Structure formats: structure tokens, C-alpha cells
Amino acid sequence: MTLEDLRPLLVGPEQRRIRRIEERLDHSMARMVAEVLPQAVIESRKQGEALSWAMDPILTAAIHESVRRDPGAFADAISPAMGPAIRKAVAGALRAMLQRLNEALARSLSWESVRWRLEARRTGRPFAEVVLLRSMVYRTEQLFLVHRGTGIVLEHASVDDIPFRDPDQVSAMLTAIDAFAHDAFRTEARLERFRVGDLTGWVEHGPLALLVAIVRGAAPPDYELALRETLEHVHLTYGAELSEFRGDRAPFSGSRELLCRCLCERRRSAPREGRAALTAAALLVAIAATVLGLWFRASWRDERRFADCADALRREPGLLVTAAERREGEYAFAGLRDPLAADPRAVIERGGPARAAVTLRFEPFYSLHPRIVERRVEQALRPPPGVSLALRDGVLVASGIAPERWIERARWSAAVLPGVARFDGERLLAQESIDGARAAARALGQIELLFDRGAARLDAEQRARVEEVAAAAQRLIALAREADMIAEIRVIGYADPVGSEASNRALSLARAEHVAAELVARGVPPDRLRASGAGLRREVFPPSCASGAAGTGCAPGADARRARSVIFLVDLRAASKE
Numbered sequence: 403m404t405l406e407d408l409r410p411l412l413v414g415p416e417q418r419r420i421r422r423i424e425e426r427l428d429h430s431m432a433r434m435v436a437e438v439l440p441q442a443v444i445e446s447r448k449q450g451e452a453l454s455w456a457m458d459p460i461l462t463a464a465i466h467e468s469v470r471r472d473p474g475a476f477a478d479a480i481s482p483a484m485g486p487a488i489r490k491a492v493a494g495a496l497r498a499m500l501q502r503l504n505e506a507l508a509r510s511l512s513w514e515s516v517r518w519r520l521e522a523r524r525t526g527r528p529f530a531e532v533v534l535l536r537s538m539v540y541r542t543e544q545l546f547l548v549h550r551g552t553g554i555v556l557e558h559a560s561v562d563d564i565p566f567r568d569p570d571q572v573s574a575m576l577t578a579i580d581a582f583a584h585d586a587f588r589t590e591a592r593l594e595r596f597r598v599g600d601l602t603g604w605v606e607h608g609p610l611a612l613l614v615a616i617v618r619g620a621a622p623p624d625y626e627l628a629l630r631e632t633l634e635h636v637h638l639t640y641g642a643e644l645s646e647f648r649g650d651r652a653p654f655s656g657s658r659e660l661l662c663r664c665l666c667e668r669r670r671s672a673p674r675e676g677r678a679a680l681t682a683a684a685l686l687v688a689i690a691a692t693v694l695g696l697w698f699r700a701s702w703r704d705e706r707r708f709a710d711c712a713d714a715l716r717r718e719p720g721l722l723v724t725a726a727e728r729r730e731g732e733y734a735f736a737g738l739r740d741p742l743a744a745d746p747r748a749v750i751e752r753g754g755p756a757r758a759a760v761t762l763r764f765e766p767f768y769s770l771h772p773r774i775v776e777r778r779v780e781q782a783l784r785p786p787p788g789v790s791l792a793l794r795d796g797v798l799v800a801s802g803i804a805p806e807r808w809i810e811r812a813r814w815s816a817a818v819l820p821g822v823a824r825f826d827g828e829r830l831l832a833q834e835s836i837d838g839a840r841a842a843a844r845a846l847g848q849i850e851l852l853f854d855r856g857a858a859r860l861d862a863e864q865r866a867r868v869e870e871v872a873a874a875a876q877r878l879i880a881l882a883r884e885a886d887m888i889a890e891i892r893v894i895g896y897a898d899p900v901g902s903e904a905s906n907r908a909l910s911l912a913r914a915e916h917v918a919a920e921l922v923a924r925g926v927p928p929d930r931l932r933a934s935g936a937g938l939r940r941e942v943f944p945p946s947c948a949s950g951a952a953g954t955g956c957a958p959g960a961d962a963r964r965a966r967s968v969i970f971l972v973d974l975r976a977a978s979k980e
Contacts, residue, residue, distance in 0.1 A: 540617055540618065540667070540668055541619060541666070541667040541668075542615050542617050542625075542664060542665050543616050543617070544558070544616040545559045545613065545614070545615050545661045545665065546558055546576075546613070546616075547611060547612075547613055547636065547654065547657055548577075548611060548613075548614060549610070549647055550609070550611055551647070552647065552649070553576075554651070556611065556647075556654040557655070559665060560665075561667075576603075576614060579593055579596070593605050594607075600618060601618055602616075602618075602619075602620075603615070603616055604617060604629060606629040606633050608636075610637060610644035610645065611637065613664075615629055615664060625666065632660055632663060632664050635660055636657055636660060639657070639660075640653065640654055703757070704758070705728070707754075707756065708728045708757075710753050711735070711756065711760075712726040712735070714753055715750070719743060719772075719774050720742060720769040720771055720773075721737060721740075721744075721746060722737045722767070725737065732759045732761060733756060734760075734761045734763075735760070735763070736762075736764070737764050738764060738765050738767040739765070739767070740766070740769035742769075742781065743769065743774060747762060768820050770820065772793050772821075775793055775819070775822065778819060778820070779793070779822065782815060783812050785800070785808075786808060788803050789802035789803070789804045789808075790802055793821070796821065796822065796824070797823060797824045797825075798816050798822045799826045800825070800827050800830050801829035801830060802829070802830065802831070803830075803833055804830055804831075804833060805833045805834065806832040809830050812825065813825050831885055831886055832884075832885060835881060836885045838881040839881040839887055839889065839974055840974065842874065842877050843878055843974055845878075846871070846874045846875060847969070849871055849969075849970060850967045850968070851864050851867060851868070851917055852864055852967045853967065855898065855900065856900075858909060858912040858913055859916055868924065869924065871917075872920075872921050872925060875926045875930070875970075878891070878972060879927065882974060886976060887975060887976055888974070888976075889972055889973070890972070890973040890974075891926075891930055891931050891970055891972055892932050892970070892971040892972070892973065893915075893917050893918045893921075893933045893968060893970060894910075894971060895909075895911060895912070895935045896910050896913075896938070897937060903937060906937045907936075908935070909935070910935035910936055911933070912935070915933045918931045
């Protein structure tokens with residue numbers, strides 16, 4: 403029998419078993435690992451933190467990669483926990499800030515505060531923090547519940563305004579010091595107190611745990627009793643968990659409430675004189691605020707008055723402000739001033755007295771402001787009464803009645819005045835021309851043409867006088883034209899009281915029309931004549947002669963012939979300017 407024949411008999415069962423194991427590993431490996439992995443993790447946690455230390459880099463890298471790929475999902479996952487934590491942190495910070503502020507206000511005006519301010523300046527700490535530290539008797543700032551066998555911190559509690567430090571570092575330091583003292587001095591005594599600066603560590607030992615309190619200031623002896631009672635309560639509540647501790651801190655989360663009972667604090671009461679000082683400080687602050695408010699109000703009013711003065715000077719015609727400066731107790735203005743402009747000091751005083759001394763420095767110049775140019779024109783031309791001057795876009799417009807000599811002088815004088823581009827005298831009337839036209843009108847009004855009784859035409863003698871009338875009328879029209887006036891000649895005919903009123907009115911109109919026709923025939927413009935019949939001339943005969951009856955004192959004579967006449971009335975008016 404060969405070796406090949408013996409192999410199935412010798413190792414055949416083992417080979418079949420190995421093949422079955424390979425098949426199970428190939429097809430059910432994932433399911434098998436899933437069945438044993440939870441139990442393996444639990445057993446590993448009971449034995450120590452080795453699994454946590456091994457998994458920490460892997461889990462950290464996985465979390466970093468997950469956050470990098472999808473930050474929004476990570477933010478959504480932690481937001482329910484972050485919101486309350488942030489609110490709690492902010493509330494704690496505000497409470498601590500208010501506490502420091504209250505202490506600072508209560509002791510800000512005492513002799514101690516001077517020393518504390520010097521200390522704050524020397525140490526670089528905020529004054530409120532120095533007040534808080536110096537006004538307290540003691541304060542427990544941190545508490546550590548430490549497992550005695552492993553030195554691991556099971557729970558940690560601290561006041562809100564203490565910066566966070568890793569509790570495990572503190573625990574490691576305490577364990578090392580305690581082990582050093584035990585090994586070096588071969589004694590069973592344990593570390594009970596230690597001091598770092600103004601902080602004192604109180605260490606209370608128990609069978610399975612330590613309670614370490616970090617106290618600022620000098621705590622009373624009975625504080626040790628409070629720590630001992632708290633540690634005993636922890637042993638009673640968590641004795642089984644402490645005995646079977648394998649690195650899981652979760653069962654001890656409820657002990658924080660017990661630790662917080664030992665976060666004690668005691669402060670010195672604020673001295674009574676501090677309250678009086680605080681009241682005095684409040685009064686001083688109120689007085690200072692009032693004085694400051696009055697100073698700000700006076701400063702604002704002074705600034706406003708200075709601005710009003712500068713604006714008034716800038717708005718005044720003929721003044722040009724180039725510099726305005728408000729110095730200590732003084733207003734200083736500099737610029738240019740036209741000789742015809744108002745006094746700058748008087749301009750400032752229109753708005754009331756200045757609130758400071760005023761210094762003015764204005765140099766002369768010629769302003770082209772329309773109001774200043776008008777004043778310059780008035781001063782240079784001195785227009786007579788009845789003449790008005792107005793400046794319109796550089797054109798000096800004169801209107802009214804003035805002597806011919808003044809009009810001529812105004813024409814050439816205005817041409818050399820600054821700010822006047824042209825002189826417009828079309829609305830000016832020469833006094834001499836007007837007087838001549840009026841004299842001609844009076845001369846014409848004194849002429850009368852007489853008619854025979856019942857006649858509507860002039861006789862030879864009166865016809866010869868028509869030439870005189872025509873010459874006077876033409877002279878009147880010519881003089882009126884020179885004076886830019888229009889002369890209208892009214893030819894009025896009259897009749898004596900003989901006859902009816904209707905016949906007398908018709909006869910008087912016929913006489914006026916006859917005279918007007920004679921004047922037109924001798925060159926008088928017809929548009930300057932207007933004929934009308936007035937009937938009886940009553941200023942010659944009394945009303946009793948209106949009937950024409952004999953024996954009434956209405957005998958014919960010179961006055962009777964004047965009643966049969968034509969007179970001339972002249973209307974002079976200025977020619978209309980389009």
C-alpha cells in the first residue's frame with residue numbers, strides 16, 4: 403500500500419473540515435463578524451481603554467472626511483446640541499460680567515479701589531476682575547472626581563467664568579505627586595493640600611475615589627466636612643460602578659449635581675461708606691453730565707451762530723467770502739467787498755449779537771451782482787424824479803420823463819459803468835419836447851372860428867384863419883411825435899339858442915365837420931381829427947336864453963356870435979410801446 407493510498411485515511415477528515423471552514427469564511431464572513439463584534443467591543447471596554455485608543459485615529463479621520471465632503475449634514479446633526487450649549491455659555495458669560503460690573507461699581511469710589519486700580523495696572527488684569535478677586539473671602543472654582551485606582555477623572559464641575567482646562571491633565575499631575583510622596587518618603591500619608599499662587603487644592607480621599615477642590619482664597623475649616631460628605635455620598639450612590647470601573651465614565655454623569663453643591667462662594671459685604679460714595683459718584687456723574695450737556699449745547703449754538711454769520715455774509719450782494727474760521731473765542735472772516743456793499747459787521751448783527759469777537763478783513767473790488775450794479779448806476783447817473791432805472795440781463799432800461807441833457811449824459815455814462823452792457827432809453831421822454839407839445843396844444847385850444855347865424859360854412863374872413871389853425875395843428879402833431887406822444891384834436895361845433903335843440907345839434911355838428919374838412923385839405927392828418935357837435939354853448943348864454951325868446955336879455959352881440967363857433971380841444975397821451 404502506497405502513501406497516496408494512506409493519505410485519505412490519515413488526513414481525510416481534517417481536509418474535509420478545513421474545506422467546510424473555507425466555504426463558511428467565503429460565504430458568511432460578514433455575518434459572523436457582525437454577530438461577534440458588539441460583544442467583543444463590550445468586553446474590550448470592560449478591560450480598559452485600549453480599543454478606544456486604537457479606534458480614535460480611524461474615527462477622527464472618518465469624521466474629518468465626512469465633514470469635508472458634506473459640511474451641511476454635519477451642521478444639521480450637531481445643531482440641536484450646539485444651540486442650548488451656546489445659549490448656556492452666553493448666559494454664564496453675561497452673569498459673570500454683570501457680577502464683575504456690580505462689584506466694580508460698588509467699590510469704585512473707595513480707598514481700596516485706588517490700590518486695586520494700581521494692582522490692575524501692574525498685573526495687566528481688568529479692574530473689574532481685580533475687584534472681584536479682592537472682594538471675595540473664598541470661591542471654589544473647580545471640582546474633580548477622580549477614580550483612585552486608575553487616576554481617571556470621572557466627573558468635573560467648574561464656575562462659568564473659569565477658562566476650560568483638560569481635567570485629565572490635573573488628575574495626572576495629582577496622581578504623580580501623590581505617588582512620588584508615597585514612594586519617596588515610604589509613608590501612608592496622602593496629599594491633602596497643595597498651593598499654586600493664590601489657588602489652594604483641597605484633596606479628600608475615599609476608598610475608591612478622590613474629590614479635589616480648587617479654591618481661590620481662604621476657605622473655612624468646615625468646607626473640608628462638606629467635601630467629605632459629598633465624597634461619601636458619591637461612594638454610596640456609585641459604589642458598584644466604582645468597584646467595576648473599566649474606563650467607562652458614562653455611569654458617573656449624574657454625580658455632577660453632587661459636585662455642584664460644593665461650588666461655594668463667600669464675599670465681603672460692601673462697606674456702608676461705599677454706598678455713600680456710590681451716591682456721591684452718581685451725583686457727580688449727574689453734575690458732570692449736566693455740565694457736559696450745557697457745554698455741548700453752548701458749543702452747538704456757537705457753531706450754529708458762526709455758520710449763520712458766514713451764510714449771511716455769503717448771501718449779501720457785493721461781499722465775497724474767501725475764508726471763514728472759528729478760533730478760540732473769535733470769528734474770523736476774510737474776502738472781498740464792493741464799496742457799495744453793506745458793512746459786513748452790520749450784516750452779521752442783523753441776526754443778533756455775535757457770540758464771540760469778530761475779525762473782518764475784506765479787500766475792495768467791483769462786484770457785478772445786479773443789485774450792486776443798480777446801486778452803482780443810481781450813484782453815477784443820479785436820475786431826476788420821475789425816472790426809474792432797471793437792470794435786465796446787463797441792459798440798463800430807463801423809463802420816465804427827464805431833461806434832454808440828462809438823457810444824453812446817461813447814454814454815454816452808462817456805457818462805461820461795470821456790469822452795464824447797453825443802455826435802453828426808448829421809454830424815456832424828453833421834458834423839453836413834452837413842454838413844447840403842451841404849449842402847442844394850449845395855443846391851438848385858444849383859437850375859435852366864428853360862424854354867421856344859421857350858417858354851416860365859414861365866411862371869407864374866418865376861412866383865412868383856417869390856415870392859422872392848420873399850421874398850429876401840424877406843429878402840435880410834430881412836437882407830440884418828437885416827445886413820443888400822440889395828439890388827438892377834437893373839433894367841437896356850437897350853435898346859438900335860436901331854433902330847436904335838435905336843429906342846433908345838427909347845425910353844430912355840420913360846422914365841426916366843415917372845419918375838419920378844411921384842415922384835412924390843408925395837410926392835417928385826418929386820423930388826428932375828431933369832429934363832434936355840442937349844440938348850445940351854455941357858458942356863453944345863461945339857461946334862460948335856451949328858449950331864444952325876445953326880452954330875456956339874450957340880445958345879439960359879440961357873445962352871441964361866440965355861441966356860433968368851433969373850438970379845438972387837444973388830448974395828448976404817450977405813444978404805446980410794443
